[in-house]
């Protein structure tokens with residue numbers, strides 16, 4: 199395990215063991231098999247991070263800056279922050295020192311210099327109403343700016359539910375005619391990182407993947423990285439055993455609520471929401487909505503604002519017996535473990551008990 | 562009705578809002594999986610790890626598992642970016658590994674099946690740096 203990134207980290211007092219520990223944890227967060235940590239560490243260490251920093255351009259459209267807030271709050275100083283150092287963030291209105299003409303110049307310079315190679319990050323939706331007049335930057339509509347910047351991008355990251363699915367601006371009755379990035383751009387790889395806001399480490403994870411393999415991670419049918427959005431909140435919820443036993447809180451202050459029973463009947467959208475909150479948690483791993491006693495709102499799913507009420511229970515229990523049935527089957531087959539119950543549907547399942555190679559990860 | 566009339570009950574489970582003593586029944590099967598991994602270690606020398614955060618285990622399950630596996634003779638503490646402990650259980654070759662971040666939160670948890678966990682071993686590159694340092698110490702003597 200040797201390379202520019204390791205050297206950079208070493209210069210900042212981050213030891214090999216620290217880096218290795220970080221990669222083991224990142225692999226766990228990305229729901230990769232434990233042995234993938236080592237593979238990632240090796241690949242990332244060897245990435246030509248110090249010599250050729252990939253250019254990243256970040257365009258904000260119709261948004262609330264919550265996504266930027268979330269990312270910059272990834273607890274610092276951390277290795278995640280150092281991985282951010284491995285990229286060159288050439289344009290980010292909120293964070294950059296330059297303003298006005300200088301800023302625009304930086305943008306166009308970066309676009310020309312790195313044509314065909316830069317990573318474009320977009321947060322916010324794109325309004326199409328009134329010819330896009332609802333949101334303009336430097337006299338250009340968001341639509342024009344997006345098309346221009348997308349042309350030379352290697353890939354696009356749609357950060358947050360607004361860029362990925364239209365988000366709050368698109369909620370009924372959608373006064374500005376807001377649409378998502380993928381509604382407009384059809385000829386570039388687009389990685390959707392929904393969430394309102396998304397979890398910081400998901401962003402870092404995707405960047406780490408990009409640095410490691412130079413490719414877009416495996417995506418689900420809604421364009422989300424499977425590593426983080428491969429399972430529902432419900433699949434990984436620590437209250438799941440209560441759901442399986444049919445123990446539900448009926449109000450926010452009853453006995454069930456105090457005992458930490460399942461919040462399904464209080465409107466939890468965990469069963470239909472794909473995101474990593476249950477494992478990654480929020481605020482440097484402090485807690486997450488269900489742990490603080492409130493059901494999941496489903497913020498990483500399309501049109502979650504129009505889902506009919508945050509406190510209305512989902513109409514149909516999703517697979518109430520799935521977990522119990524799997525557990526029973528596993529108990530019967532000696533030597534096979536519940537590791538499979540959770541990982542069975544993932545492509546990484548077969549690797550969970552084998553040595554993982556880079557080729558396994560890179561798909 | 563005054564405020565005092567409203568009964569306040571605080572359930573066990575100290576810092577966490579859920580019932581700490583609730584076993585889900587998911588932990589015992591892990592013992593069988595571990596046995597399989599230990600057999601593999603002996604037969605092929607192949608280390609493995611189980612990611613405990615990836616499994617639907619309650620805090621009580623984890624406590625049960627930890628207590629059942631017991632404590633072994635050796636335990637290693639790593640001080641880097643928060644503390645990590647790698648403790649051998651009463652079953653040699655089975656290690657309970659906990660990584661904390663700088664604010665003391667558990668960030669990941671594994672059971673490793675290995676003769677020595679990879680993290681404990683010194684990397685050849687680091688040994689090389691160490692040798693250089695050692696040589697500079699010797700140089701300073703003269």
Ligand code: SF4
Pocket residue numbers: 431432433435436437438439441459460461462466467468469488493494
């Ligand atoms: S319904 Fe919600 S609270 Fe209940 S187990 Fe599923 S995710 Fe957890």
